Amino acid sequence: MSGDGRHENELYSDDLVRITSTRVVIGGVTYALRTITSVRAYKETRYAPLAAAGLLALLILFNSVTNSDFQGFVLGLGFLGMGYAAHQLDSTKWHVGIRTSSGEVSALQLRDPQRIYLIADKISDALANY
Secondary structure (H helix, E strand, O other): OOOOOOOOOEEEEOOOEEEEOOEEEEOOEEEEHHHEEEEEEEEEEOOHHHHHHHHHHHHHHHHHHHOOOHHHHHHHHHHHHHHHHHHHOOOEEEEEEEEEOOEEEEEEEEOOHHHHHHHHHHHHHHHHHO
16 A cells, blocks of 8 residues: 555566556665656667777877888777777667656666666556556
């Protein structure tokens, strides 16, 4: 039972999230459903390490070509390869953003977009129906 005498229905539950008719619990943090004004799923991709490696590689390659430096050229190619490998590791994270009157928080971050969209949809359904 919730504090106002209404029965609390469990709408969704997994190892990270529990959604009921009165609250959302994500990673041990509880949000009262009545205080949530909106929810969204979004992605964040960080390009800074890849951009830094790419810039360094281009500088080394440019310097080695202009100075006929074979070792520098190989080093530049190595950095380009490392930048490509870092890109393949995929630094994209998906988030469930919860907005309350206090602002928006990234309540959950995962690399699984389907799970993020499922959780955001379940919270949205709870908001619409309770």
